[in-house]
Amino acid sequence: MENQVLKVDISIDIEHALEGARGILKLVRPAWKEESINHKVFDNGITNKMFGFHENGRKSDTVLVRVNGNKTEIFLDRKAEVESFELLHHHKCAPLLYCVFNNGLAYQFIKGTTLTPQTVRKDVVCRLVGQEMARMHKIPLPTDHKPEAQTFKLIRKFMGIAFDDSDGPVDTELEARLRAEVRELELLLVDLNSPLVFCHNDLLVHNIIYNEEEGNLSFIDYEYAGYNYQAADIGNHFCEFAGIDNADFSLYPDRGLQLRWLRGYLAAYRGLVEDDVSDEDVEKLYREVNKFALAAHLFWGIWSLVQHKFSQIDFDYKGYSQLRMNEYYKYKEKNLAL
Template identity: 50%
Template sequence: MTSPLVFFLFLQAFTDGITNKLIGCYVGGSMQDVVLVRVYGNKTELFVDREFEVKSFRVLQAHRCAPRLYCTFNNGLCYEYLQGVALEPEHIRSPANFRHIARQMAKYHAIHAHNGWVPQSDLWLKMSKFFSLVPTHFEDPEKDQRLNSEVPSAACLRDEMIWLQQNLSKLGSPVVLCHNDLLCKNIIYNQQEGNVKFIDYEYAGYNYQAFDIGNHFNEFAGLNEVDYTLYPGRELQLQWLRAYLEAYKEYKSQGTQVSNTEVEVLYVQVNRFALASHFFWGLWALIQAQYSTIDFDFLGYAVLRFSQYFKMKPEVTSLLLPE
């Protein structure tokens, strides 16, 4: 009589996310063949289109930009683990890494919409939805006091949202398939293969090219200990944007020659759209402060994003597109 095979299933929780809970499942002592299970955070269906997330996941997988999606279930999904390490803010500044990141983002942005459809950005629609979900008060007295004293009023936020749409929509930034949440922990570097891959596509969708890049530049500041002095300066940005445009044109079969004017135009667009990124995630954080069960100071994070928005606004609105 042969002895039955015995498998030991190991589980490892990943704690970097502040929206969902992520668990790695693997057999044996090493994490070689790992399956990731992501369980959606409480009430995230209010501001994340889970059906579109799965569609984006499959489109990106078809273009070899995403891991394999094994299955979905009512409150989560299961997918392939990408070998590598999640980058830190200090890593994404180095030329060796930022050129990989710029190229991978360009690959996303160059993916064609199906059947000749001309995509439209849903940024303003999402922002309006977020605004409608922002809490007007908290039951916790301390949180409620912070909301009233540290967060801009609803009237102020409404005015800024209208201003953003009126001013950014006319900058001429192309609408492309964007990741929309390219923080450091969503960038996986594989040293053996010498490349980067992006993970977590719940905010992926058609959006302004400049938003995706500006949003990534904002993430140079980090998440747990936010430091906006780390926002990339002009010279670093120009190098990054040139590397991006060279790759984007290559993927679009438009050659690789990039003019200084093209880089300058994108520079202005990106820094203007970085404002929209701060505003978007500020609204998001206020909603999370109301519903999330994850241990994170979402209200404090909202205050940081709105503060940086108003600090950055005069400087970036003075930037002019080249003639």
């Protein structure tokens, strides 16, 4: 029987997010006694606020409540996020969704620990991430229309918001420079003909839950999930080896690690053993992925300008934008020459 998702007309003030999340919990778990409820604040995110709730001695039934960041609906399609969540659950790539409210979700907790810049590099973890990504990428495309790839569609949307002068003067020189970079890169990358697949699009280390005991892992947080270029999802993930807090892009995987990762991914994606994946195919994907890594830097660099404008989360978005743009310019010539 399909899970029935509760949909309620409730908005939570992000300044009183915990109190509001408790109200959502009462709707999702009405039988729970208030005095027996424990909560945990998850502080890994830089966009939203997240809380976990469980009854005494019943951590296995933890309910997560996420309150969306301020004005994120301006640049994120929340209806599409719910559709992606339900699609991924249908294909056993996501947990149960319990409740949708005006500015957030409540859903099932996945047992395990989030990856770190250290654990994401481990061979066993690399293999599992590649296998799980391949499983997601094999979700069938819709038959009634051809979806539009996300990367440059969203970059253009972010640009329009970041440089909207209705809120005051904008840096027109920076805008012109970024628009020129986006146009140039889009022409080059679209020409690679990377396959269109269903992607996570935001596989930073905190969005991967590893259950070492059971030997599996899961992806969480589907805000940016949707159809996109295969190489874009992988290139973005490789950039995220840097971590978020004090991001260190010198941790970007070297050629050897990438080739091993890509061989495992292609084997899972094609249903082969690794020895049957040709060196030529691995090299081709390697070139595509490193070119699309440039798009990831542009994407999150421009996204950070939007967050700097609207977010109430305590994070240096302007500094992070500059960091991503520095990486873009640092590797642009080298990666495009591959």
